[in-house]
Amino acid sequence: xxxxxxTPDTLRSARWFAPDxxxxxxxRSRAMQMGYAPEEWAGRPVIGIVNTWSDINPCHxxxxxxxxxxxxxxxxxxxxxxxxxxLSLAEQYVKPxxxxxxxxxxxxxxxxxxxxxxxxxxxxxxxxxxxxxxxMGATSAGLPAIYVPAGPMxxxxxxxxxxxxxxxxxxxxxxxxxxIITEQQWIGIQGGIARSHGTCMTMGTASTMTAxxxxxGMTLPGASSIPAxxxxxxxxSSESGRRIVEMVWEDLxxxxxxxxxxxxxxxxVAMAMGCSTNAIIxxxxxxxxxxHDISLDDFEKASRKVPVIANVRPSGxxxxxxxxxxxxxxxxxxxxxREHLHLDEMTVTGRTLGQNIEGAxxxxxxxxxxxxxxxxxxxSLAVLRGNLAPDGCVMKPGAADPRFLKHSGPALVFDDxxxxxxxxxxENLDVTADHVLILRNAxxxxxxxxxxxxxxxxxxxxxxxxxxxxxxxxxxxxxxxxYGACILHVSPxxxxxxxxxxxxxxxxxxxxxxxxTISLDVDDAELQRRRAEWRQPERRYERGYxxxxxxHIEQADQGCDFDFLRTDFGAxxxxxxx
Ligand code: FES
Ligand code: MG
Numbered sequence: 001x002x003x004x005x006x007t008p009d010t011l012r013s014a015r016w017f018a019p020d021x022x023x024x025x026x027x028r029s030r031a032m033q034m035g036y037a038p039e040e041w042a043g044r045p046v047i048g049i050v051n052t053w054s055d056i057n058p059c060h061x062x063x064x065x066x067x068x069x070x071x072x073x074x075x076x077x078x079x080x081x082x083x084x085x086x087l088s089l090a091e092q093y094v095k096p097x098x099x100x101x102x103x104x105x106x107x108x109x110x111x112x113x114x115x116x117x118x119x120x121x122x123x124x125x126x127x128x129x130x131x132x133x134x135x136m137g138a139t140s141a142g143l144p145a146i147y148v149p150a151g152p153m154x155x156x157x158x159x160x161x162x163x164x165x166x167x168x169x170x171x172x173x174x175x176x177x178x179x180i181i182t183e184q185q186w187i188g189i190q191g192g193i194a195r196s197h198g199t200c201m202t203m204g205t206a207s208t209m210t211a212x213x214x215x216x217g218m219t220l221p222g223a224s225s226i227p228a229x230x231x232x233x234x235x236x237s238s239e240s241g242r243r244i245v246e247m248v249w250e251d252l253x254x255x256x257x258x259x260x261x262x263x264x265x266x267x268x269v270a271m272a273m274g275c276s277t278n279a280i281i282x283x284x285x286x287x288x289x290x291x292h293d294i295s296l297d298d299f300e301k302a303s304r305k306v307p308v309i310a311n312v313r314p315s316g317x318x319x320x321x322x323x324x325x326x327x328x329x330x331x332x333x334x335x336x337x338r339e340h341l342h343l344d345e346m347t348v349t350g351r352t353l354g355q356n357i358e359g360a361x362x363x364x365x366x367x368x369x370x371x372x373x374x375x376x377x378x379x380s381l382a383v384l385r386g387n388l389a390p391d392g393c394v395m396k397p398g399a400a401d402p403r404f405l406k407h408s409g410p411a412l413v414f415d416d417x418x419x420x421x422x423x424x425x426x427e428n429l430d431v432t433a434d435h436v437l438i439l440r441n442a443x444x445x446x447x448x449x450x451x452x453x454x455x456x457x458x459x460x461x462x463x464x465x466x467x468x469x470x471x472x473x474x475x476x477x478x479x480x481x482x483y484g485a486c487i488l489h490v491s492p493x494x495x496x497x498x499x500x501x502x503x504x505x506x507x508x509x510x511x512x513x514x515x516x517t518i519s520l521d522v523d524d525a526e527l528q529r530r531r532a533e534w535r536q537p538e539r540r541y542e543r544g545y546x547x548x549x550x551x552h553i554e555q556a557d558q559g560c561d562f563d564f565l566r567t568d569f570g571a572x573x574x575x576x577x578x
Pocket of ligand 2: 200
C-alpha cells in the first residue's frame with residue numbers, strides 16, 4: 001500500500017482556493033460563477049485534463065467524448081476535473097510538419113500546468129508528436145501525471161484486403177504511378193484505409209510512442225494497445241481519471257517514475273516493437289527533460305541485444321495494432337522480454353512494472369513472437385557514423401532490401417524538397433537503381449522542423465522498371481509507417497554546415513550497416529575546397545515562432561528540444577506568486 005503524502009491543505013490548488021484573502025475570494029467567486037458549489041472543489045485535488053482534441057485531428061476525434069469519461073473517473077475518486085485544451089497536432093494536416101510544433105505543444109502543456117490551480121494531470125494524446133510533447137511538458141512541470149493514449153484505429157479494409165496506415169498508401173501509390181491499379185481502385189483504397197477514429201494502426205510513430213509511454217510507467221497497464229473504438233478504451237479513460245486523484249495524494253510525480261532505468265525499459269520495448277525511427281529523437285528529448293543523458297548509443301546498444309518480436313507492419317509482415325491487442329497487447333509482449341527489462345521500476349499504478357505485467361499472457365505466437373522465433377534477431381534500428389555523419393544518422397535495417405545493407409553508389413543530390421519533387425517523375429532523369437538519392441536542407445533548421453521527407457520517392461522511370469527500394473540519405477525524418485533503405489537524421493544537418501551539404505552528383509557513397517559506417521569517398525582537400533564555397537540557404541522564417549525555433553532548436557542527435565527547455569538551463573522555475 002502506498003502512503004498518502006498530501007493533505008487537503010498541502011494541495012497546490014489550495015494556494016488558489018483556500019486563503020481567506022482577496023485573491024482567494026476572487027478564485028472562489030469565479031468558480032461559483034461557473035456553477036460550482038465550494039464543496040465541489042474545497043479540499044479536493046484539482047485535476048487538469050490536457051486534451052489535444054480538435055475538429056481537424058481524426059486521430060483524436062473521440063477525445064471530445066472520452067474526456068467526459070476521464071472527468072467521470074476524477075469525480076468518482078473525489079477530485080475536481082478541469083479540462084485544459086491544448087494545441088492539437090494532427091500529423092496529416094499540420095504543415096510543413098508537426099515536428100516544427102512538438103516543442104510548442106510541450107511548452108503549452110508545461111505552462112498550462114504551471115499557471116493554473118492544478119494538482120495533477122491527465123494527458124490526452126496519441127497522434128505522433130502529441131505523446132512526446134505532452135510527456136516532455138508534464139515532466140518539466142513536475143506534477144503527478146498519467147497518460148491516456150488515443151489508441152490505434154481499426155484495421156483498414158478495402159474489398160476484403162486489410163490495409164495499414166501509411167504503409168499501404170505508399171505501396172498503392174507506387175502501384176498507381178506504375179499503372180498497376182486504376183483510379184477507381186485508388187479511390188476505394190482512400191475510403192477504406194482509415195475507417196475509425198484513433199491513431200495509425202501500423203507500428204508508426206504513434207503506436208511506438210504510446211508503447212514507450214506505457215513502458216516508462218506513465219500509463220495504466222495495457223492502455224497503449226487498446227483500439228480507440230473499443231469499450232475497453234472508455235473504461236481505461238475513467239480508470240485513469242480515478243487513478244490520478246490517488247496519485248496526487250501519493251505525490252507520485254513523473255520524477256519518481258521516469259528514472260534512467262525506466263527510459264532503458266522504454267528503449268528496450270521500442271526495439272522489440274520494431275519501432276519508428278522518430279522514437280530516437282523523442283526519447284532523447286524526453287529523457288533529457290527527466291534529467292538523464294540519453295543518447296544514440298543507448299539505442300544502438302539496445303538494438304544489438306533486443307530482438308523485434310512484435311510482428312506488426314511495417315517491420316512485421318501482415319499484422320496491425322488491432323491484432324496486437326487481441327494477442328495480449330504490450331503487457332503480454334513485455335513478459336517475453338522480461339530479462340531485458342528493469343522490472344522494479346515504479347509506474348503510475350503505484351506498483352512496479354514487474355507487478356503490472358504479472359499474469360499477462362500472449363494469445364497468438366505469430367503476432368507476438370517468442371525471442372527464439374523473432375521477426376528480426378537484432379537491429380530494429382542502426383546508428384551509422386562516418387565522415388558524412390560525424391554525429392550519427394539512423395536507419396531501420398529490417399525495413400530495407402537486404403542487398404543495400406552493404407552498398408556503394410553514386411550520389412544524386414537534391415538541394416530541397418520542391419526540386420526533388422519536380423525532378424523525380426522526369427523519365428529522363430539520369431538515375432539507376434544503384435544511385436544514392438540525397439535530400440538535404442531538410443533537417444531541424446533547414447526544413448525547418450525536419451519534415452518526414454526521408455523516404456524519397458523512387459524515380460518514376462525506375463518504378464516502371466519494377467524498382468521498389470533504393471538507398472536514400474537525408475537530414476530529414478521519415479514516417480514510422482515508411483520503409484526502405486532510408487538513412488535519416490544525418491547530424492549535423494547540411495543547413496548548419498554538415499558534410500551532407502558538400503556532396504556533389506556522382507560522388508561515391510559507401511554504406512556498411514554491419515560495420516555501422518557511412519562514408520563519402522572524396523578526399524579531405526577537395527572537401528575543404530567545397531566547404532570554402534558553401535553558402536547557407538536563406539531562412540524561411542524571419543519572424544514569430546519559426547524564428548524562435550531556428551534560434552533555439554538542437555540537432556537531431558540531441559533530441560531537437562529547444563536549448564532553453566533543457567532541465568539544466570537556467571534556474572528551476574519557482575511556483576507563481578498568487
Ligand atoms: Fe495521427 Fe498517424 S496520423 S497517428
Ligand atoms: Mg506518422
